[in-house]
Amino acid sequence: MLIALALWQIISTCIPNLLFASPWQTAKSLVSLLGQGSFYATVWFTLCRILLGFFLAFVLGVLLALLAGRFYVAEQLLWPYMVTVKSVPVASFVAIAFLWLSSANVSVLISFLMALPIVYTNLLQGIKATDKKMLQMADLFKIPFLRRLRYIWLPSVKGYLLSGVSIAFGLAWKAGIAAELIGYPKGSVGGELYSAKQFLETADLFAWTVIIVLVSFITEKLISLLLKAVIKGVEK
Amino acid sequence: MIKLKNIYKTYDGKPVFENFSLDIPLNKTYCIMGESGIGKTTLLNLIMGLSRPDKGSVEGVPPKISALFQEDRLCEPFSPVSNVRAVTGKSVPQAQIISLLADLGLEGNENIPVLNLSGGMRRRVAIARALLAQFDLLVLDEPFKGLDDATRERVAAVILTYCKNKTLIVSTHNIRDVALLNAVQINL
Numbered sequence: 001m002l003i004a005l006a007l008w009q010i011i012s013t014c015i016p017n018l019l020f021a022s023p024w025q026t027a028k029s030l031v032s033l034l035g036q037g038s039f040y041a042t043v044w045f046t047l048c049r050i051l052l053g054f055f056l057a058f059v060l061g062v063l064l065a066l067l068a069g070r071f072y073v074a075e076q077l078l079w080p081y082m083v084t085v086k087s088v089p090v091a092s093f094v095a096i097a098f099l100w101l102s103s104a105n106v107s108v109l110i111s112f113l114m115a116l117p118i119v120y121t122n123l124l125q126g127i128k129a130t131d132k133k134m135l136q137m138a139d140l141f142k143i144p145f146l147r148r149l150r151y152i153w154l155p156s157v158k159g160y161l162l163s164g165v166s167i168a169f170g171l172a173w174k175a176g177i178a179a180e181l182i183g184y185p186k187g188s189v190g191g192e193l194y195s196a197k198q199f200l201e202t203a204d205l206f207a208w209t210v211i212i213v214l215v216s217f218i219t220e221k222l223i224s225l226l227l228k229a230v231i232k233g234v235e236k
Numbered sequence: 237m238i239k240l241k242n243i244y245k246t247y248d249g250k251p252v253f254e255n256f257s258l259d260i261p262l263n264k265t266y267c268i269m270g271e272s273g274i275g276k277t278t279l280l281n282l283i284m285g286l287s288r289p290d291k292g293s294v295e296g297v298p299p300k301i302s303a304l305f306q307e308d309r310l311c312e313p314f315s316p317v318s319n320v321r322a323v324t325g326k327s328v329p330q331a332q333i334i335s336l337l338a339d340l341g342l343e344g345n346e347n348i349p350v351l352n353l354s355g356g357m358r359r360r361v362a363i364a365r366a367l368l369a370q371f372d373l374l375v376l377d378e379p380f381k382g383l384d385d386a387t388r389e390r391v392a393a394v395i396l397t398y399c400k401n402k403t404l405i406v407s408t409h410n411i412r413d414v415a416l417l418n419a420v421q422i423n424l
Contacts, residue, residue: 136286137309140301141323141369151311151322235313 021203029207038187043215046107046189050176051219053111054169061119061168068120069127078120086117094179103183107190110179111172118171122164126157150234158231162224169223173216237261238283238373238403243292245278252278253289258422262298262372265396265404267414270424276407277306279424280375283405298403302371304379308362312351316342316361319350323369336364339394341387355382363391367398374399376406380413392416 005023012022021029033039068075093113097106134152143151180190189212196204238260245253252275260266260283268276281287282294284301310319320333337346340360345353350361359382366374379395380388395404396417406417414421 133305133307133309134311137303137305140284140286140303143323144325147322147325151314151318155311155313 021206025203026206029203049107050111053108054172057112057115065123082117090175104185107176107179111176114175115168115172118168122160126160130156239295243289262403265419267419268407274424298372300372302366302369303375304366306377308358310350315347373403
């Protein structure tokens with residue numbers, strides 16, 4: 001961490017401040033932002049929308065993966081959609097989304113679209129990796145669906161689910177802010193980034209970037225902790 | 237009566253059964269004997285319907301089957317009690333599960349995740365699960381694997397109390413198990 005800061009400081013002395021803010025300038029800007037009441041409303045605005053998109057993607061991704069894991073035909077039918085969603089550039093989605101939604105809500109759709117295939121693919125991979133002999137045991141004992149879910153599938157998929165959620169949230173967060181940057185809805189993190197860039201407030205731009213990284217890191221950890229706690233509760 | 241008629245079965249490209257037939261009257265205990273690799277597990281799988289014969293038929297198998305597999309096939313992060321519950325749901329009282337686990341020498345280990353238990357303990361958890369599931373036919377594949385002589389006798393006694401008037405088919409390569417279970421010997 002200290003080495004990274006030192007390196008940042010060295011680089012900033014070689015490049016004009018207008019193009020590259022120093023750690024000190026960034027810290028000052030960060031403190032100033034933290035002192036503003038609107039700062040928290042801005043972060044909350046963006047966080048709520050991206051979390052909503054991510055949550056919807058998580059729920060739908062889990063349901064679709066369960067369906068695809070159970071019925072091969074469902075996996076085959078879903079495959080072209082998931083591949084398309086994964087391959088289409090974020091910018092294309094954002095441009096299309098602006099035709100349908102207000103700029104304030106585009107980040108919900110974009111984060112949803114980014115997270116959905118990741119949650120789906122990871123969970124489906126976990127379901128497919130479930131020990132066939134355990135499933136054979138469940139068939140022999142005629143274990144009902146919900147108990148299979150708890151005792152056989154959940155232990156098998158939890159690693160895939162946790163890593164999928166972590167990757168999916170990171171992507172949803174980044175893409176959601178990119179969507180805000182393009183649509184710059186009022187009072188959003190992306191909108192603030194855009195303004196800072198427009199007015200060449202480089203220290204603010206860096207400070208907002210630090211905030212984006214921190215909020216992403218903390219939220220991702222909280223989501224992982226919550227999911228681990230839920231899994232632990234189910235496994236009790 | 238369970239009837240295996242003119243069974244042909246290959247496993248990994250090797251013929252295991254060729255025109256094999258066997259009648260197994262119900263409500264008795266049987267020990268299927270034979271050296272390793274002769275097809276004991278394949279025969280049990282055919283009886284349980286877990287694999288199908290290439291040719292021939294298996295008839296008269298009771299609908300309610302419980303089993304102990306060659307591997308323990310336990311739900312690793314869960315306790316012995318939960319492993320039984322995975323199969324029985326709430327149809328079996330907690331006290332009965334704990335009592336059976338104690339009879340099998342697992343007292344004090346009822347709530348430890350099975351992944352932390354020794355091989356012999358895990359085997360007995362799998363046996364408890366098989367005994368508490370509802371069954372008319374109980375199939376046990378090498379039930380005493382990893383158990384010492386004293387535990388083997390204790391476990392055999394418990395198995396017999398749960399299998400009165402039911403069909404029990406055990407695969408083993410230990411001739412002493414036939415006497416221990418008072419079983420009819422079937423040589424492969």
